Amino acid sequence: MNTPLNRFATLIWLALVILTIMTFCIGEEVSAGKTVMLSVLLISLIKGQLIANYFMGLRHVSWLWRGIILGYFVVVGGMIAIAYLK
Amino acid sequence: MNTNTALVNKTEDLPGDFAIWIFILAEMLVFGVMFIVYAFARSNQLEVFNASQLTLSRGMGTLNTIILITSSYFVVRAVSAIKTGNARQSAHWLLGTIFLGAMFVAVKLWEFKQKFAAGITLETNDFYMYYLTLTFFHLMHVLMGMIILACIVYKLKHGDYSAQEHFGVETGASFWHMVDLLWIVLFPLIYIIR
Numbered sequence: 001m002n003t004p005l006n007r008f009a010t011l012i013w014l015a016l017v018i019l020t021i022m023t024f025c026i027g028e029e030v031s032a033g034k035t036v037m038l039s040v041l042l043i044s045l046i047k048g049q050l051i052a053n054y055f056m057g058l059r060h061v062s063w064l065w066r067g068i069i070l071g072y073f074v075v076v077g078g079m080i081a082i083a084y085l086k
Numbered sequence: 087m088n089t090n091t092a093l094v095n096k097t098e099d100l101p102g103d104f105a106i107w108i109f110i111l112a113e114m115l116v117f118g119v120m121f122i123v124y125a126f127a128r129s130n131q132l133e134v135f136n137a138s139q140l141t142l143s144r145g146m147g148t149l150n151t152i153i154l155i156t157s158s159y160f161v162v163r164a165v166s167a168i169k170t171g172n173a174r175q176s177a178h179w180l181l182g183t184i185f186l187g188a189m190f191v192a193v194k195l196w197e198f199k200q201k202f203a204a205g206i207t208l209e210t211n212d213f214y215m216y217y218l219t220l221t222f223f224h225l226m227h228v229l230m231g232m233i234i235l236a237c238i239v240y241k242l243k244h245g246d247y248s249a250q251e252h253f254g255v256e257t258g259a260s261f262w263h264m265v266d267l268l269w270i271v272l273f274p275l276i277y278i279i280r
């Protein structure tokens with residue numbers, strides 16, 4: 001059934017595919033560097049938020065759970081960035 | 087508080103069983119530690135990691151990412167279908183998810199085969215040790231997710247879930263999304279960032 005909610009989920013899927021292709025293009029076209037690392041990590045954070053909030057359905061649950069997932073991506077991504085900038 | 091305010095402020099319960107969310111957090115913590123360990127190990131052997139990473143197929147990694155994202159979308163549709171009482175359609179979406187999971191496994195096994203054929207093992211160097219370990223560990227979660235979804239399909243076909251009672255479907259869906267969420271970090275970390 002093509003409800004508005006399903007159509008919205010389809011748009012989120014499309015956004016995730018575009019962000020994945022962007023990540024691939026960055027890996028193919030741009031040589032190594034801090035900008036690449038930070039932009040790819042930022043894309044991962046956005047994708048993680050889209051999946052957690054709209055696919056996993058955390059958008060309407062307590063802010064604590066959304067905060068945990070966001071915190072996970074910020075802490076893990078931040079530590080990866082620190083290791084790469086070391 | 088009037089009715090409208092109450093509706094706006096209403097928060098829902100977590101989808102599925104609370105226990106699966108504890109499991110999800112534990113799994114994410116374990117993977118998170120491994121991601122950070124990989125990143126710091128890389129910083130001590132930059133040349134080895136960068137040279138070895140270039141031997142990976144970024145195209146295959148991207149393909150697998152799109153496969154997993156699409157499978158997660160199928161799961162969203164399966165949950166949406168059972169919420170309207172359409173168990174048959176829900177089962178079809180989940181069978182599609184299992185098919186995509188099998189495609190992910192096939193691509194990953196092809197990648198492993200290529201590496202083993204080139205004589206690469208866990209002992210070749212630290213990069214391949216992390217690459218093989220992390221992706222194999224994640225692959226095990228994909229297989230576990232496929233088994234969980236297959237059990238849900240079986241129950242859907244036997245009328246065990248409905249618009250009112252679909253707790254199990256949401257629980258399995260949450261696990262599958264976690265598998266996707268982990269790959270979202272694993273893919274750029276191993277295949278792209280250098």
